[in-house]
Amino acid sequence: MKETQQSAGASLTGPRARLLELAQARGVSLAALSELLGRNPSYLQQFIRKGSPRKLEEQDRATLARFLGVGEDTLRDVKDNSYDVPPVSRPEGLGxxxxxxxxxxxxxxxxxxxxxxxxxxxxxxxxxxxxxxxxxxxxxxxxxxxxxxxxxxxxxxxxxxxxxxxxxxxxxxxxxxxxxxxxxxxxxxxxxxxxxxxxxxxxxxxxxxxxxxxxxxxxxxxxxxxx
Missing domain, CATH: 2.10.109.10 (Umud Fragment, subunit A)
Known part of the structure; x- marks a missing residue:
């Protein structure tokens, strides 16, 4: 199971990858971290695997950073404080x-x-x-x-x-x-x-x-x- 988690995490980038690595390094499950935030047990699993929510709320990020012993910036996407918007793909027939x-x-x-x-x-x-x-x-x-x-x-x-x-x-x-x-x-x-x-x-x-x-x-x- 550990090898499977590591393999799946290898394709992740940014705060999702860092959060998964920190959780694995400290031997704490994503479900336990979700409950720490007062969320449902699958909350962080969905954040990491499915990208929902798109980014962590400030309060959740601060709570996780304190628990994991890292700075909040570790769990912040570099684009969180930017107004730069990536180009929007426009599939044919969007209308x-x-x-x-x-x-x-x-x-x-x-x-x-x-x-x-x-x-x-x-x-x-x-x-x-x-x-x-x-x-x-x-x-x-x-x-x-x-x-x-x-x-x-x-x-x-x-x-x-x-x-x-x-x-x-x-x-x-x-x-x-x-x-x-x-x-x-x-x-x-x-x-x-x-x-x-x-x-x-x-x-x-x-x-x-x-x-x-x-x-x-x-x-x-x-x-x-x-x-």
Missing amino acids: WVEVPRLDLGAAAGAGRVPGGEGAFDTFRFSRRWLEEQGLARADLSAIRVEGDSMEPLLNDGDEILVDRSPRAFRDGIHVVRLGDTLMVKRVASAGPGRIALLSQNLAYPPVEVAADEVAIIGRVVWKGGRV
Whole structure:
């Protein structure tokens, strides 16, 4: 078994190889080190063999370094502090999806809902990324959040992706239309035939309405905004 571990470790490089070598030299298993971090026993095995997570968290790295008697830099990838990004391979057929970008204020007028006629721009998303997020077949629109009622989850000016695909209702963050007003709220069941429109900002009280008074436009599935 020891020969097999050494052979497998020979193909590793960087902090993964160093961590494996240190663990073997001190006779401690990766499972035991994972438990030292408060993680599941396979955590470091997956980090070393499968590259997941991509890098160790700062606290985990510090804990391992202290236990193994080495400096933290020993377990740090030289690229961890660099903004250099390796070239991205672009396999044939990767493709992009153009998602219409809508203005939340413009979409709030009477009879206006997110749709093609309200688009003034587009966001381009990798088709592969959408597949990874389970959104490959989603009917997506992008809109801008206005106001502070959903802070700190959604901030004024954030852009959100809304999946308008028909599906059974479930509690979550949705874009809804109440009368002539389009809004972003956490929507929850409030009993038979009733739903609650909840704000993240506690300065805004919950609003409970009959389910047939509200049109659920779509579920919020992603957000982006300035730092």
